Amino acid sequence: DQQVKQNSPSLSVQEGRISILNCDYTNSMFDYFLWYKKYPAEGPTFLISISSIKDKNEDGRFTVFLNKSAKHLSLHIVPSQPGDSAVYFCAASPPDRGSTLGRLYFGRGTQLTVWP
């Protein structure tokens, strides 16, 4: 059973506009959330993260919002650029290091396409 869900497999946005990628989770124990970006034939690279004690984290064009009550997070990219075209994975981390030992739970990913 998937604990992290990305319900939109794809998103298409015009260059310069905002991209909003969504992620839902079911495990209320998750206390840290990450977004990864993946280009074809490359490994995922870390993009941005947020702790459960915050509701927003910003890094340049990328902002992640966390709504704990809704168990929902979103990644905003403003303005979107063609180079942002990639698969974006949402991931969550539980606090119990003893049994989970640093593992992350990933969503299935959203393919973002930014067109000129």
Add this chain to the structure above:
Amino acid sequence: DVKVTQSSRYLVKRTGEKVFLECVQDMDHENMFWYRQDPGLGLRLIYFSYDVKMKEKGDIPEGYSVSREKKERFSLILESASTNQTSMYLCASSSPGRDEQFFGPGTRLTVL
């Protein structure tokens, strides 16, 4: 600069062959992970290890085994490759207490 390397970028094997995928990290990380990525299924955890000679099953360990004889190296073994193991295999590593995982470039395995 942190680095995770995987022995092959592309690999073609025949059904029934034993396959070894190697992963090496130079960051002195304790935790190492093996995932496979398939279209529409995202990243699925096969096995992970939090110390030398230690291993834990992930979500899809069937048909796979792992070996961690040295801290920097984590091997994924397909005991008898099957066509449904055709996939992109990704290795990652992380430090205890740090959630961010660093990924290698992946190995595209095709089993004929």
